[in-house]
Amino acid sequence: MRVTLKIWRQASRGGSGKFVSYPVDNVNPDMSMLECLDVLNEQLIERGEEPVAFEHDCREGICGSCGFMINGVAHGPLPATTVCQLTMRHFKDGETLTLEPWRARAFPLIKDLVVDRRSFDRIIASGGYISTSTGGACDGNDILVPKETADRAMDAAACIGCGACVAACPNASAALFTGAKITHLGVLPQGKPEQDRRAIAMVAQMNAEGFGGCTNIGECTGVCPKEIPLEVIAAMNRDYLRGSWRARDNVVTPIRPFTEWSTGSKLKNDPTGG
């Protein structure tokens, strides 16, 4: 089959970008979207042109590296599938596919289809863990976790941090991502002691990063390759609300607030150069 890839090309964060169309012949219906880009890139290099930069690693749908918009849909048309596992058989012969990077204020663009998602790491760093250090854990079976609880935690923990939820949201909200971690840890007995502060700290960080507010539209769960349920956002709101009146005296200082990104001031050790 044959497709035309209309791809957002932008050399760097500071520059301006534009769509460039590339016809790709001899597309095998069994190849993945990323393999199709590989084929295109090989041709571009042979012609002496810069290949399209796109993020990818495991190509098994689990590392969360890959992701871009295909015809306006995060990860493309197939439910519960990342672009690395999206095979070309799901497109029509002769179709034009428009590929764009995730667009969100908290995901600054690096190049072409690659964006910077370190804001997600900072949300986790603000409280997305159980504070236990190595050594000193009790026997695994001393903490009984009902099967249903473990399953629910696992449903939320399956998040791969790809950022599709943010890209799909009209508000560029990270509520599904943040809610998934708050739910995973909050439902488990091990995570209960920090349930309040975790929610407060993570929500504060999420806001500071410049993600938008959640208005319960549900696009996020619709495109989520791991089908994280919308209820994690309800759990986040509940934990946040309860935490807010129980632990009101806690002073939460978000780390590296988003303003540093937008003002362009140079951060210490910032791989993107600020």
Place this chain on the structure above:
Amino acid sequence: MELNANIPSGPIEQKWDKARFEMKLVNPANKRRHTLIVVGSGLAGASAAATLGELGYHVKCFCFQDSPRRAHSIAAQGGINAAKNYQNDGDSVYRLFYDTVKGGDFRAREANVYRLAQISVHIIDQCVAQGVPFAREYGGTLTNRSFGGAQVSRTFYARGQTGQQLLLGAYQALERQVNAGTVEMFPRTEMLDLIVIDGKARGIVTRNLVTGEINTHLGDAVILGTGGYGNVFFLSTNAKGSNVTACWRAHKRGALFANPCFTQIHPTCIPVSGEYQSKLTLMSESLRNDGRIWVPLQKGDKRSPDQIPEAERDYYLERRYPSFGNLVPRDVASRNAKYVCDEGRGVGETGLGVYLDFGDAIRRLGRKTIEERYGNLFDMYQRITDEDPYKVPMRIYPAIHYTMGGLWVDYQLMSTIPGLFVIGEANFSDHGANRLGASALMQGLSDGYFIVPYTVGNYLATNKLGKIDADDPEIRNSVACVQQTIQKLLSINGKRTVDSFHRQLGKIVWDYCGMSRTAQGLETAIGQIRELRDEYWQNVKVVGSADDLNQSLEKAGRVADFFELAELMCIDARERNESCGGHFREEYQTEDGEAQRDDENYSYVAAWGYRGYGNYPELFKEPLDFEYVHPSQRSYK
């Protein structure tokens, strides 16, 4: 150089306790004055960085991905072993130790393996405390399954995403330390050289993958947790970015590389479908618990599987290995798949595939149970192949998956360069010539959470580490080397892409140094690799600049290192005139086609020293003694 593994004396059960007691400690107030460099953020790297941070050291952690959570440990599906004996089926530390030494075909170090088995139980406790959502029984206790090659149920799992959940646990512990200020995280940063001053590892040279900036980071010890080198085969189950560069550059600075030819072929992967293929997808071998492997009895039988009656199917593993059946270790399962395909009985369009059939299991247990156990794997299979495995048997074929070889380390996990520690898949130590299923996660976390934090402390407490002059000639030399390589790669401006070379290299290594090897074939491979490498340095085309995100340039540097490693793998495979585990030399097999070891002559670790490109590497041997598990021919009959 005399290789000293520094194994503590005394009975095997007491060695680790003894070693820990004998270690010198670092005064807590001094810990923050030590800067430690951790390269890699997978299970080993992240757990080490987090734990060292918790202890109060100043840690700098590096990964080439955009976030430490992406490391390829995340893709491990099946589970993690631990000798908990929760199922009361006769497991023990000793049995896990025994199984691992035997499974490794008697080419691993007993003391290391015993320690691994001892620590396994603590790993589970640690991960539960972190909130890893392991599968549970209705009563709330942890559940287990039996897994590739084990007759006890000692594998803990979180659906088919165990690696993901364990890595997220380690990643969260790491981010907690980032928040606490003990760990500085450097994502999108690749290590391109090791800095060795006065014979000790004192830092690394890195390239910022976004700005292209070359930086040096200095410290008191360097810990590599950079994973395996399976991508030398181009097509593998590894992530596309997985590479040998950090290890290889350390090797060139003096760290010995051990047993490079010990590579593991995983029996259950989705077969190759076309030339464009960029990687192979693993299906967890837990599938072998309930799936039955077969091919048609008749050669070239092109009927669809449901048209082939029971009597005309050959369940070859059950037939040849009645007591282990479909659960034989990975190397045995892989080789047998190759045999039946070589006989012309393979299935699928290419003839390179065998059936993994769940028909019986679905009839016996019901579709719901199978869905619960393997649902996500079945979905993944269907997404890729467009076939429904609940109705049609899966087609599988072996693919390269794990590398047992790696940088040589002693009992303290320190390489032959003092101050350079190597953990997880990047070292060679625990799996011998073949790794058992669900043992990689165990080793990564054991090294990272429970071993290296102690042994690095001992190194710091027993060595005088002077202040480094930032202008030291060694530092300038390392930086210059890195810059030269980058400039060279960009300036060739030849006709072929990096991938086209890598693909061709991978095919050579797969054909001659893959599932089965011969001295002659290896000789051919070495010649072809050299030729192709020479062409690479004349004719590769890397476009773009060194000053921004340039993914072709990143690949070009990694492939250059794969060329050199590939040659060493073939040299090592040719030197080892025996068959053991994943290393199968056709000349050395028993009458019924099983691997034939030569304990008299080859019961050693082959550790290779670099002597410049084109020069034959220097071989050092670490003899292996088996005091507890006496070598026998592995039999799974």
